[in-house]
Ligand SMILES: Nc1nc(O)c(N)c(N[C@@H]2O[C@H](COP(=O)(O)O)[C@@H](O)[C@H]2O)n1
C-alpha cells in the first residue's frame with residue numbers, strides 16, 4: 001500500500017514545489033476504498049482527496065500516507081483533524097514530516113485522539129521520493145542534481161565542442177523524463193552557444209508535460225541572439241547575470257519574454273538561493289564542466305547522474321564533465337554514496353549522492 005502511495009505521489013512530480021509529493025490510500029478489510037495525491041501547492045493534501053473518495057467507508061479504515069499528516073493551518077487546513085473527523089482507526093505513515101510546522105505534531109495529534117499510528121513503513125523510498133522537499137526544508141536551498149552524458153573516455157564533446165549525441169535515444173528519453181520532475185534546470189553561457197538546447201521535457205507522457213524553469217547563468221551575456229531557449233512558448237527562461245553585459249542581447253531576449261535578473265555576485269550559491277526564493281525544490285545542473293565544478297565546490301550538488309556511452313572520442317582538448325576542483329591527489333576524490341548502476345541498452349546510468357564539501361578540501 002505504501003508503494004502505491006509513492007506511485008500516486010509521483011504522478012504530480014515536478015508540479016508540487018515548494019510542497020512535497022504525497023500519496024494516500026485508504027483501505028477497509030484490505031480493500032482499497034479511497035486514493036489521492038497532492039497535485040499542487042495551494043490545492044488540498046493527498047489525505048483530503050483519499051478521504052473524499054472513501055466517503056463513509058473511511059470509518060474504522062486504515063489510512064496509508066507517504067508523509068506524516070499535517071496538523072497546521074497553511075494554505076489548507078490540517079489533515080490530522082480531517083482524519084480524526086472521518087473516524088479512521090489506523091494511520092500508517094511513511095516518514096515524519098521535516099517541516100518544523102508539523103515535525104511529529106501530526107502523529108502526536110492522531111495518537112492523542114486514540115488513533116493507532118505506525119511510522120516508518122518504506123521510509124527509505126518515501127525519503128527518496130521527497131529528497132528535494134527535505135533539502136529545501138532542512139537546508140533552505142533546493143536539491144541539486146548534476147546530470148551529464150560522457151563517452152567511455154570521459155568526454156562530453158569533441159575538442160570542437162560537438163556533442164550530439166553522446167548517449168543513446170533511450171538514455172536521452174530518460175533525461176526528458178527527469179526534466180519533467182524538476183523545478184529548474186541551470187546551464188551556462190557556453191552550453192547555450194555550443195549546444196543550443198531546448199531543455200524541455202519533450203512532453204514525455206500525456207499526463208506529464210511539465211517543463212522546468214530554464215536558467216542561464218551568464219556574466220558576459222555573450223549569448224546568441226537565436227537560440228531555442230529564448231522561445232518561451234512552452235517553458236519560461238530566466239537569465240541570471242552580473243554587471244553590465246551585452247545590452248543588445250539583453251534587449252533582444254527580453255523582447256522575446258525572457259526574464260533577466262542582475263545579481264551582485266553570480267555564483268552557483270546565489271543562483272540556488274534565488275531558485276529557493278522562487279519555491280524550487282529540485283534543480284538540475286545540465287551545464288558544462290567549469291560551472292559544474294563551481295556548483296560542486298559550493299555544495300550546490302547533492303546527487304550525480306552520469307550517463308556513460310560505450311564510445312571513445314579521444315582528443316586532449318575534449319571537455320570533461322567536471323572542471324578543476326583544485327585536487328592534486330586521488331585521495332581527495334569525492335566519492336559517491338548509495339551508488340546504483342543501471343543499463344540502458346548499451347549505455348549505463350551511474351548515480352549516487354555527494355557528501356557536503358568540507359571547507360578545507362575544496363577551494364571556494
Ligand atoms: N501529509 C501531507 N500530505 C500532503 O498532501 C501535503 N501536501 C503535505 N504537506 C505538508 O504541509 C505543508 C504545506 O502546507 P500547505 O499546503 O501550505 O497547507 C508542507 O510543507 C508539508 O509539511 N503533507
Ligand SMILES: [Zn+2]
Nearest residue numbers: 045070078079
Ligand atoms: Zn495536510
